[in-house]
Amino acid sequence: MKTRELSSPVAIAIVSLIFFAWGGMTSLNDVLIPHLKAVFSMNYAQTMLIQFTFFGAYFLMSLPSGAIVSRIGYKPSIVVGLITAAIGAALFYPAARLPSYNVFLLALFVLASGITLLQVAANPYISLLGPAATSHSRLNLAQALNSLGTTVFPFFIGPLILSAAVLGADQLAALSPDALEAYRTTQARSVQVPYLLLAGGLVAMAILVLVLRIPSLKQGVDAGEERHHSYRHALQRAHLRWGVIAIFLYVGAEVAIGSFLINYMARPEIGGLSEATASRYLVYYWGGAMVGRFIGAALMTVVDARKLLALCAVVAAVLLAITMGTKGNVAMYSVLAIGLFNSIMFPTIFTSAIEGMGSLTGKASSLLVMAIVGGAIVPLLQGMLADRIGIQPAFVLPLLCYAYIAWYGLRGSRIGVVEATTTQAPLRAMH
Known part of the structure; x- marks a missing residue:
């Protein structure tokens, strides 16, 4: 049976x-x-x-x-x-x-x-x-x-x-x-x-x-279509190209900030916390992202997702500017608050970038997952910058990342008429 x-x-x-x-x-x-x-x-x-x-x-x-x-x-x-x-x-x-x-x-x-x-x-x-x-x-x-x-x-x-x-x-x-x-x-x-x-x-x-x-389950496309489509074809869509860059910079900024938080909060002029105590404060950064996703999902029923993405990126950049220019609790909690505004960025960039990709959606998704390598590059660059100019001014690097994401939300994520006419691939069960 x-x-x-x-x-x-x-x-x-x-x-x-x-x-x-x-x-x-x-x-x-x-x-x-x-x-x-x-x-x-x-x-x-x-x-x-x-x-x-x-x-x-x-x-x-x-x-x-x-x-x-x-x-x-x-x-x-x-x-x-x-x-x-x-x-x-x-x-x-x-x-x-x-x-x-x-x-x-x-x-x-x-x-x-x-x-x-x-x-x-x-x-x-x-x-x-x-x-x-x-x-x-x-x-x-x-x-x-x-x-x-x-x-x-x-x-x-x-x-x-x-x-x-x-x-x-x-x-x-x-x-x-x-x-x-x-x-x-x-x-x-x-x-x-x-x-x-x-x-x-x-x-x-x-x-x-x-x-x-x-x-x-298995998501499939017509075999003939699959043979004739390549990653180059997918990248011909401008909103995907800019989206790959946006994912690279977003993941890079999010990971870079999180990577420095414990050492940053342990500094005497910021939080003066022990490393073990500082690790508990990560709940505000990552927990903010969790809460923000629920809030963002509700807001997206009445607010354009791309505009909300741009707004969150601008607020994140402002919070970074605040933490770079202040000391003590203001500097500590302003950087922790960025997690709340990070919340909707990855899913919104991802879905905006694959929108209208049709049978190229699979390849577009792979390219976007590859772009997560930003989490490798940006923190390393920020580490090199921190060794030269200090951990606090080095936050200028993720600030620039958020500036690009704000532009992507307002302009780079818009798809053209031709791109929007692409149809979606069928689904089939695999037994």
């Missing part, structure tokens, strides 16, 4: 849990940055290799992930993505055991490769689990849970990683070689238990998806 597939609401709940998990693991990079900076006594540019490696995987693995999804379908791809991410999380154990910064970076790359496959598979999959008219609602729900993950993981797991007191440069210099080695080993090993637990959770989710009969 054949077992019936689970209903769409149950399948949506299961896949939304995966959004929650990968959001949380991504935000833990903001905790790893000050932690590994202290362990290996690195400057800001060297430490930003964490984000460079993690988000560089999006660029390198996006197209291979798309090929995997096309070959084996959404559900098996989600399982493979979860297992790959679990292997990356498990690699934190030997990386901390050594300890070795290079092995940490390898673990991050494997973890991010799994998340890239999840991004490519789960985003379209959840939009297909139900009527097309409510696809935006389903995706917004999943993205809100993704933001919930970015909010709670640093709050609960961050203090575990940053539990030991971080010594300053003068204190480290005063330690004997043996004491310095013991300190670094103790600091490095604080990540072992949290990441082993994360690896176990990912494996459990993979088993859940594999065992439960959630629908297996």
